[in-house]
Every structure is written in C-alpha cells, then in structure tokens.
Amino acid sequence: MSIFNSLFGSSEENKAKTSKINWIPLTNVDQLNEIVALSNEKPVAIFKHSTRCSISRFALKQFENEFDSADATDTYFLDLIEHRDVSNEIASRFKVVHQSPQLLLIKNGQLVYDVSHSDIDAKDLEERL
Numbered sequence: 001m002s003i004f005n006s007l008f009g010s011s012e013e014n015k016a017k018t019s020k021i022n023w024i025p026l027t028n029v030d031q032l033n034e035i036v037a038l039s040n041e042k043p044v045a046i047f048k049h050s051t052r053c054s055i056s057r058f059a060l061k062q063f064e065n066e067f068d069s070a071d072a073t074d075t076y077f078l079d080l081i082e083h084r085d086v087s088n089e090i091a092s093r094f095k096v097v098h099q100s101p102q103l104l105l106i107k108n109g110q111l112v113y114d115v116s117h118s119d120i121d122a123k124d125l126e127e128r129l
Helices: 003-008 012-018 031-038 054-066 084-094 122-128
Strands: 044-049 074-079 102-107 110-116
Touching: 031 044, 031 074, 031 084, 044 054, 044 084, 054 122, 074 084, 084 102, 102 122, 110 122
Parallel strands: 044 074
Antiparallel strands: 044 102, 102 110
C-alpha cells in the first residue's frame, strides 16, 4: 500500500474489506435507479468520499466508528474521484449541491437528509432511519 493510500484512503474495494459497515460500492449511474427503488422498502444511505481529501477521510472514519444501524439501511459508498459522473448525477437527480464528504439518506424515492463535512453525524442519521 502506498503512503498516499494509507493517508488518504484507497479504492472502494479496500474500503469494503476494512469497515464494519457492509458498504455497497456505487460505481455507475444506473445504480441510482436501484437505490430509488430499494428506498421504497428500506432507507438507503450514500456516503460520498474523496480519496484525495483528509477531511473526507476523517469524516468517513468517524462515521464508521459511530454508525451502529447498518442492518436498518443499505449503505452505498461512492469514491467520487473515480466516479465523478455518479456524483454529478446524484447532484442533479436529488437537487443537492455537490459536497465531499457528503452523506445522503433516500427514503421512498426522495432525498430526506443531506449533510456534509463536520455535520456528518452517524447518530443523527440513525434517528432519521
């Protein structure tokens, strides 16, 4: 592993191996249709992460350490450096300003929660599930 990756993170594949959260890699725009459909049955969270940003890395680690409701939601992980097209589509489809890091909650096909940077709070998200 390179020093860069150890400091700022690596691909979503490595993220899935090291987290207690069962992250679902969000890698293409077509998955957003699946997310909207799934959200009618169960809330869906999307964590948008920049592997080039130390603030994003800190927010991700803190979220992973504090989030205890993984069974109550499907959790998608977006490496927005590799998949900027997906991030752009999220901004367009859900009418949000692109941020990184950013946490979104989709319920019944609608965006119901959108926070970024230091406002990302696992316990706050859990209350909204």
